[in-house]
Amino acid sequence: MAHNPANRSATQERPSQGSPEVSIVVPCYNEVENVRPLVEAVERALPRHHWELIFVDDNSPDGTMEEVRRLAAEDGRVRGLRRVGRRGLSSAVIEGALSSSARVVVVMDGDLQHDESCLEEMVEALLKDEADLSVASRYVSGGSRDGLANSWRQSLSQGGTWLARLLLGVPLTDPMSGFFALPRHRFEAVAPALSGRGFKILLDLTMMMPTSEKLRVHDVPMVFRERQHGESKLGLKVMLSFATMLLQGACRRHPVLMAGSAAATLAGSAWLGRALGRRKSGRHGGAKVRARRSRLLRKGR
Structure with a gap:
C-alpha cells in the first residue's frame, strides 16, 4: 500500500505548528485527480517548513472541492476556497494570496506540471532575503519546456516570452511562468492594482511593482512536465487576454513610444x-x- 503523507499521524515528526511560513496558492478547475498527488508532492518537497496549501476552486463540476475537503479533514495544512459565479486564474490567485498570513506566498498550478522540487530553493531565497521574487523558469540552464502539449503551445510560450521582455522590459527569463513565489507584503502592496484578468498573473505582478527599485529575481530551473490528468485551460480567449495585457503594460511603461x-x-x-x-x-x-x-x-x- 502506497504511503499517504496526508494521513500521517499528528504525533509524527513535522515542522512546529502555528501560523504557516509558506502559503502555496493553487488555482484549480476540474483537477479532482490531481489534488491528493499534489499534497503528497508538496510534503516531500518541503519537509523542513511549516506550509499550507490553499486550493482556490472555481466551482468545479468534477468534485474537486469535495476532494479538497476530504484532505482538509485529514491534514490541517490543507484548505480550500470555493468561488461561485467567478472564474479565472488570476483572480483566483489574488483571493487565495490575500487569505494568507504566511511570510511567503507561492503560486503553483494544480495540474502537476510544475516540478515541486523547485519549492525548497524558491522559498529559501525569500526567507533569507536573497531575492524579492523567485521564479521557476523553463528558460534557464537546466530548465525545459518539453511538457508543453505540442509544438504550437511551445511556439506560443516562446513567442509570448519574447514579446513580454521586448515590450515591457521585465527582468524575467520566463514571464509566462505560473510557478513563482514572493513575500506576502510585496503581493499585498500591488494587489489593488492587479487586473485580475487572464492567466499570466506573474506578468501583471511584475508590471505593477515600482520601477524605481531594482527587483532581485532568483531563477530556479524547472523541467515543465506533461499533464497526466484533466485538460489544458489554454484557449483563444486566454490568448487574447494575454495580448491585451501586453499592450496595456507597454503603454503604461513606455507611453510616448x-x-x-x-x-x-x-x-x-x-x-x-x-x-x-x-x-x-x-x-x-x-x-x-x-x-x-x-x-x-x-x-x-
Missing part, C-alpha cells in the same frame, strides 16, 4: 471593421440587385 503603435493599431482595427462592413453591405447590396433583376425578368415573361 507606444502612442504611435497604439494609434496605428486602433486605425488598423477601424479600417478592418469598415472594410468588413463594406464587404458585408456589398454582398447584401448585390443580392438585392440580383433579386430586383429576377423580379423584372419574371414580369417580362
